[in-house]
Amino acid sequence: MKAVLFLLVLLLLSVIPASAADSSRVDGTGSARIDELYSDIESFDVTFYSSQEEENLTLEMSLVKPGVNEKVVSTQEFSTGSFPANTKVTKAGFWNVRNAERGAYTLKAKLLDQGEVLSESEYNFVYGSNSALRxxxxxxxxxxxxxxxxxxxxxxxxxxxxxxxxxxxxxxxxxxxxxxxxxxxxxxxxxxxxxxxxxxxxxxxxxxxxxxxxxxxxxxxxxxxxARDDAEITDIYEDETGASATVFGRSQVPFEGSLVFTVYKVKEGSGHNSSVLVESARERVPVLLTDDDETVEVAWKERLTEGVYRLEIELTGNDGDLIERRETIIESDLPPANASEVSPDAGRETPDENEGNGIPGFSFTAGILGIFIVFGFIKKLH
CATH class of the missing domain: 2.60.40.10 (Immunoglobulins)
Structure with missing residues (x-):
């Protein structure tokens, strides 16, 4: 029995040091480590790295005023989230130090896994001195x-x-x-x-x-x-049949707004503000990012007849907010639809309307006869 107990003790002693060595990964000796560190009195950034995929490690950042009595000015603690293997990841943060004292400071950073320090690093800087930088x-x-x-x-x-x-x-x-x-x-x-x-x-x-x-x-x-969705109208075209507008993206927020085309007829002899609504149409703008552009067209339900019209084009954003408004004039000389149907045939008789006052097909026969007469005349001359 004593021999069995002795063997168990030896087995435990051989296992414990090995597991302790595996968990000791301070100063980058293990898989995850702090690679770069920077800070000034306003902000900091830390770059870390791991040779294996990591999940929810913790970064502990402390801004310290060194001296005989070291003073912790500010601390921040946050999760790294998950990050892939063999990829450098950078996190940043911002200090909120009021009435900062001039002099030397140290950023102390620790990378932890459930309270266990995997890596730590320091960065020293001086605040308030005359910078030698160019x-x-x-x-x-x-x-x-x-x-x-x-x-x-x-x-x-x-x-x-x-x-x-x-x-x-x-x-x-x-x-x-x-x-x-x-x-x-x-x-x-x-x-x-x-x-x-x-x-x-x-x-x-x-x-x-x-x-x-x-x-x-x-x-x-x-x-x-x-961040705001943003775009602008760069070009417009309009006539009595419809209108178009070109929209140019100015944001990395996907622009998913609309164009509203509204046409008013200006009353004859009246001012700019005296007009009657003719038609309004809303068209969705294709999704735009920075430097993208798209042209949106609309056709009027009925062509605009003779007169002066005011065209208003509004560009609205993702939330329906007005981003830009453009106005222009459409001047049409197109006669009314009923007039255009009557005028081409006014005073003109057709074979169906002759009521026997002419010979059907006479005009065609006379034309053929005329061609033969001219042909015979030319032959005699030769």
Missing amino acids: LQVDDLVPNSEGIAVVISPKQASLFDIEYMLVDGHDVVYRTKTEKASLTSVPETFSASWGTLLENNKEYSGRVKIKVYSPSRGFISSTENFT
Whole structure:
């Protein structure tokens, strides 16, 4: 019996160290690890990676003021969600530090799985000092189409610009301009969002600029915006038979609006505001994104007869809101339908209406006889 107990103890001792070694994955020694880290006093981003698919790990971010008595300024904790193997994933966040003190700060980041630290990393920066970087951001404007940033050089510089579209902590789209340059004057740099946006939803547009000289450094800037469906009328055509309008997309929110064509007859001798409704038609605009265009046509139920008409074209958005209105004039010289039916045959008799006052087919026979007479005359001349 003692021998059996001794063997069981040996077996347990051999298993426990092995399992402990498998779970110890701090500082990137295991599968999941923090790959890149950046922060300033306003925002941060963290890029992590795993050689295997992961599900709902936790990121713990702490902004710390180092010193004899280390002070935690702000903390955030959020889920990574699920992410595939061998793919770098970036999350971003925003600090809300009021009356920030000048000086050194440290971002401490931990990647955890059910409380167990898989990887941790730190990033140090200084807030409020005179920056040695050669660039500064003068303005940043994100909207539903994309993002634009105005950058001024302090000295001639080469740099990279990373554009990020942020939804909460998720970087849902990112693109980069590499080896951009400035010499002496400010310049605008821009990028379009390459993903679909949700109407009436708030996003953040963020730029992160990497400067190479005199030493590698970063500048970041962020602005919030609300995504809206947007489009404009670029061309219209109208006549007495119908009208058309070309609509140009100006947003990454899918535009699913309508065009309303309304025609009024202007009363003769009256002002612009004195008119009578003739017809109105609503047509759906095919779905548009940024830089897409579609032409929508409508035909009047009846052709517009002689007179002056006012055409009103309204472009409405996804929520039925009015985006743009155009007005123009249609001038028609088309006679009324009943007049056009009578005038071509007025005073003209037809064989059925001759009532015996002529010989049926006479005109045709006379024509043939005339051709023979002319032919004989020409022959005599020769």
